[in-house]
Amino acid sequence: MDYRYAAMAMAPLLLAQGLRVRRTAMRLPEPPGPRSGTAGEGTPLRLLVAGDSAAAGVGAASQDEGLSGAIVGALQGRFRVSWEVRATTGLRTAQVLRRLESGAAAPFDVAVMSLGVNDVTGGTRSADFVAQQVRLAALLQSRYAVRLTVLTGLPPMHAFPALPQPLRWVLGERARAFTRLLESVAESAPGCVVLTPRLPLDVRYIAVDGYHPGPLAYAEWGREVAELVVRQFGSG
Incomplete structure (x- = not known):
């Protein structure tokens, strides 16, 4: 059964489950530490x-x-990495797009984007998501001089312990659909690729809230990004 038809049929239950998750879910803070800096030796990389x-x-x-x-840890042995984090909990693609449109237009070689989960849970329409991602890819190239844009495929929401069934299944199917939308965007955007980290469905890779990545997941994600960067820019 198409998850969209199932979602319409189960709408009252899904709404109740979603409200309960929002009310009772563990809320982890954004971690401390620098959000910009320079590390490593070798060819400069922004x-x-x-x-x-x-x-x-x-x-x-x-x-x-x-x-x-x-x-940065996976790249600093090959590059002198100057990095900056511009991210906030809860943002959808449209909000990040607006922030980047108005933010300081510093040049970057690589942009790694993590977006889509809040679009899935917040009900962003597929057509709007695609249009916003197309604008985002173009903006990163024109305003920020980005040469490699990495769009991250959505995580396996169908396996998030914090989500009850059938909400977990419906959101998981929508997450898969949004990853396919990202792939369609990347096909027509030069210098843009989709990376869906190869994470095992293992609770050790999930944070204590049952929803976010844990350190093991971030380490693998970072390693796979670094592989893309090395292929694109060489070993320095």
Whole structure:
């Protein structure tokens, strides 16, 4: 059965479950630590990490254990990485787009975007999500001089312990659909790729809230981003 028809049929139950999750879910803070800096030796590389709570490192104890720290740690043996994090818990694609449109237009070589989960849970229409992602990819190239944009595929929401069934299944199917939408965007956007980290469905990779990545997930995510960067820019 198409999840959209199932979702319409179960709408009252899904709404009740969603409200209960919002009311009772554990809320982890954005971790402490620097959100910009320079590390490593080698060819200069300017890195932007932007988006939602995962881009902000929620689920890790510090920024060093979050996404930005994992990427920088995996690259600093090959590049001199100057990085900046522009991310806030709860943001959808439209909100990040507006912030980047009005923010300081510093140049970056690589932009790693973590977006989509809040669009899935917040009911962003598929067509709007695609249009916003197209605008985002173009903005990163034109305003921020980005040469490689990494759009992160959505996480396996169908396996999030914090979500009850059938809400978990419906959100998981919508997350898969949004990843396919990202892939369609990347196909027509030069310098844009989709990376869906190869994370095992293992509770050790999930934060204590049953929703966000944990340090092991961030480490693997960062390693896979680094592989893309090395292929694109060489070993320095």
